[in-house]
Amino acid sequence: MKLLIIEDSVSLRRSLRIGLENLGFTIDETGDGAEGLSMAMTGEYELIILDIMLPSIDGITLLQTIRAKQLDVRVLILSAKQEPEDRVKGLLTGADDYLTKPFSFDELHARLLNLMRRGGLKTISDVIYIDNLALNLQLKLLQVDETVIDLTPNEYKIVECLFSNQNKVITAEKLSTYIAGQYDLVSKNSIEAHLSSARKKVRAAGSELPIQTKRGFGYIIQGK
C-alpha cells in the first residue's frame, strides 16, 4: 500500500511520514505541487494526502487535474483554511475526505483506514473537468464552479461526446449517432440548434463551452 504525501511544511511532512511508516504504509513525499502532480500521475499510489497551499500548483488544481485524467486514487485533503467554501469546493472537485489543521495523528489514521475500507467504491469520480467546467457523468449534469447548468438530454449528450473525446474532431454525423443510436438520425441543423442552446446556457452562467467549430469538418475541444 503506497501513499503519497504532498505537503508544504517540512516538519509536518516528516512527522506524517514517520508516523505512517510505523503503521506499515510505504510513503513517498514532496513539498512541491508540480512535482506532486507528476508523481501522482504515475498512478502508483493508492492514496494521496494533499495540502491545499502549495508552491507552483495548488492542491485543488492538482486534484482537478488528477480527476480529469480519471486516475483511480483516493485523495484526502489537508488544509489550514477553515472557510467552509473551501471545504465544500475541495470536496466537490473530487476529494474523498477532508481534514482541517490542526488535527490529531489518530484522527488522520482513523480517516485513512476509513478510506481504505471503502476502497472498491468510486466516490465522486466520473467527472470530466475542463477549464472551470465539470461534467458529471453520474449526475448527467454540467457545472460551472458550483452552479448547475440544466441541459436537455440531447444537449447533454453532445457535450458529453465532445468532453470525452478531447483533441479529436467530431463530425456532425458522429454526434447524430451518439444521440440517436445507429438506426435513427438527427439532422445537422438540429445538432447546430442544440449546441447553440447549450452554448447560450453556459454563457448565461458566466463561462464558455470550450467547443470550437472546425468549419467543414465538425467540432473539437482542444486540451491545454
Next chain:
Amino acid sequence: MKLLIIEDSVSLRRSLRIGLENLGFTIDETGDGAEGLSMAMTGEYELIILDIMLPSIDGITLLQTIRAKQLDVRVLILSAKQEPEDRVKGLLTGADDYLTKPFSFDELHARLLNLMRRGGLKTISDVIYIDNLALNLQLKLLQVDETVIDLTPNEYKIVECLFSNQNKVITAEKLSTYIAGQYDLVSKNSIEAHLSSARKKVRAAGSELPIQTKRGFGYIIQGK
C-alpha cells in the same frame, strides 16, 4: 472501550468523566457539537453520550449525520427537555437509548452496561436517512418523522434502490431489474405508476420524496 461525551455543561461533563473513568472506561469529551461530530466521525468510539442542546450543532442533527455515514456506534441521548416529541424523535433517528435529566449516575451506569451487552447486535442500524425521511432496510418501511408510510413491495423496492444509490442516475431499466430480477421485466409505465403512487403517499404524510426525474435518463436522489 472508548467513550465520547458530548455535553454542554462543564460540571456535568466533568462528573460524568470522573465517574466513568473510575468504572474503567476511557473517556474523551467535548462541549461543542461540531467538534463532537468530527471526533465521532473518526470511528474510534464504541459509545457516545450525547446531549441534545449543544453549541454550533445540536445533538439530533449530529446523530443523524453519524447515522447517515453508517458509523457503527451506539448513542445514548441525554436531554433536559422532557417533551415526549423530542424523546420519540431522538430515538427514531437512531439513538440506542435515552435518558432525561436529572438522572442518577447509577441509572446511567446501568443503561451503559445494557448498551454494551447488546453490542454485537446492530440495533437501529441499516437505516438510510435523507431529509426527514428514514428508510428502514430491515423492517422494509419508510418513515416521515414518526409516521410510517405504507409502501407496497414494488414501491418500496424503487425507493430502496434510489436511496441506496444516491447521486447516481438510475434508469428505468435498472429499476425494472431491481424489482423483478434479471429474467422478468416491469414496464416503464409500471414503474412510473409505482413511483407516482409512492410520491403521493409521502406527500400525504406531509413530506416529499427527494427523487428527481432526469428526463431522458432516469431518476436520481441528490445528496447535499
Next chain:
DNA sequence: AGGTTCACTTAAGATTTACTGAAGTTTTTC
C-alpha cells in the same frame, strides 16, 4: 369453493418538456 383483499399492470388523458425544421442572421472563406 366462493368471496375478499391487495398489489400489479395497463391504458388513456393531462401535463410538462424537448426536438425539429425553417427562416433570418452572422461568420468565414476564397
Next chain:
DNA sequence: GAAAAACTTCAGTAAATCTTAAGTGAACCT
C-alpha cells in the same frame, strides 16, 4: 464582396413523464 457554412431564434410538433382509474390475478380467509 459573394457564396457557403454555421449560428440563432422561434413556433409547431412530438416525445416523455405523470396521474388516475379500471381490469386482472394471486393469495388469503371463511
